Amino acid sequence: MYIADETIDKIIKEDVPYLDLTTKLLGIGEMTGVIKYTSREHAVLCGTEEVVRIFKKLGIEPVKASSSGSLLQPSETFLIGKGRVADLHMAWRLTMNILEYSSGIATRTRNLLEKARAVxxxxxxxxxxxxxxxxxxxxxxxxxxxxxxxxxxxxxxxxxxxxxxxxxxxxxxxxxxxxxxxxxxxxxxxxxxxxxxxxxxxxxxxxxxxxxxxxxxxxxxxxxxxxxxxxxxxxxxxxxxxxxxxxxxxxxxxxxxxxxxxxxxxxxxxxxxxxxxxx
Known part of the structure; x- marks a missing residue:
């Protein structure tokens, strides 16, 4: 499904209007790190393609990314990125929101459809x-x-x-x-x-x-x-x-x-x- 760059930029700008002030003042922004996303429950994944686009706009390198529609098991790590700590923290909350809400809708859809098609x-x-x-x-x-x-x-x-x-x-x-x-x-x-x-x-x-x-x-x-x-x-x-x-x-x-x-x-x-x- 096509989602315009304008939408991706708006999502980033809404949460990061200028900079991550906390990371800046703590003096850890230039260090390097890894961000990992793990499902805590059975779920249908959705939103990883948009998160990867956010990664790239923030200078984060995608290391692993399962595709939307994947069936997740509890404790399964489905997305990993690496980059500057300042960039990882800018991506953290907004990408998690996309994944949690989108996957919630996808999971409810799959569950309801399976119940209906059983009969x-x-x-x-x-x-x-x-x-x-x-x-x-x-x-x-x-x-x-x-x-x-x-x-x-x-x-x-x-x-x-x-x-x-x-x-x-x-x-x-x-x-x-x-x-x-x-x-x-x-x-x-x-x-x-x-x-x-x-x-x-x-x-x-x-x-x-x-x-x-x-x-x-x-x-x-x-x-x-x-x-x-x-x-x-x-x-x-x-x-x-x-x-x-x-x-x-x-x-x-x-x-x-x-x-x-x-x-x-x-x-x-x-x-x-x-x-x-x-x-």
């Missing part, structure tokens, strides 16, 4: 746009490293009709009335509509929408809805969303939907990573 091997896991502003590039990379995919990268990418849109169109009936015009204008795009009732889902099937997003529907009811929709169309993609976490992923996966969409991947405990700087 539905063909299901996909999609991340929503409900991420903290300013973290999008690293967050999306982490989801992909964990085996998921972004549901939408932005408003310019796909057509996803929500209830908020329908209020200005006269509801589902208004959308159906104008669907042919929308389909013609979006001839090369998928059209997905979010609904909460089987009746509305059936109406959308009849006009041939590409996907139906089923929001906040209890698993038992959702399973019945999926079965009824499949009788009408085996082409339409069905996405379950709303309150899906690693605690209920298996239940939702059993309903037969094509994908689970969730924001829970972004929120949770960072991966516990230890960092040591030594001579």
């Amino acid at each position: 539905n091997p063909d299901i996909e896991l999609l991340s929503t746009r409900k991420l903290f502003p300013g973290t999008k590039e690293l967050s999306i990379k982490a989801v992909v490293a964990g085996g998921g995919m972004p549901h939408r990268l932005g408003l310019s990418e796909t057509i996803l009709v929500f209830e908020q849109h329908l209020r200005f169109m006269g509801g589902i009936e208004g959308l159906l009335k104008n669907y042919a015009v929308l389909r013609k204008a979006a001839c090369d795009k998928a059209i997905i509509v979010e609904v909460t009732t089987l009746e509305d889902a059936k109406k959308l099937c009849r006009v041939g929408v590409d996907g139906i997003q089923l929001d906040k529907i209890p698993p038992e009811e959702l399973q019945t809805m999926v079965a009824e929709i499949r009788k009408m169309s085996d082409r339409v993609k069905l996405i379950a969303t709303g309150g899906i976490t690693d605690r209920n992923a298996e239940i939702y996966a059993r309903t037969g939907v094509d994908a689970l969409s969730t924001s829970s991947l972004y929120f949770g405990k960072p991966t516990d990573i230890g960092v040591v700087i030594e001579k």
Whole structure:
């Protein structure tokens, strides 16, 4: 995944506006040392490529670097760099933050996907746009490293009709009335509509929408809805969303939907990573 130099520079500048004052005044900055990163738990690694770029910008030589997506064991050292002590200390905290938060997202993604695929091997896991502003590039990379995919990268990418849109169109009936015009204008795009009732889902099937997003529907009811929709169309993609976490992923996966969409991947405990700087 491409992340611009501008983003890398901004990350460094945010934590190191001028110099590391502590290292400077202690008089140890010109000494040489090694920085080592070790996982304290089972995890899916993410963010090492960005850390290596930070290393190079700060004059640190990468000695070892496992790639994003690697499965880490407890006590496994996955990243090593060597250089001036002043540079190692400038890199220390900001690189650890990148690795802990990114690996946390990647690990949650892998765990949720494994639970869902244990009961539905063909299901996909999609991340929503409900991420903290300013973290999008690293967050999306982490989801992909964990085996998921972004549901939408932005408003310019796909057509996803929500209830908020329908209020200005006269509801589902208004959308159906104008669907042919929308389909013609979006001839090369998928059209997905979010609904909460089987009746509305059936109406959308009849006009041939590409996907139906089923929001906040209890698993038992959702399973019945999926079965009824499949009788009408085996082409339409069905996405379950709303309150899906690693605690209920298996239940939702059993309903037969094509994908689970969730924001829970972004929120949770960072991966516990230890960092040591030594001579």
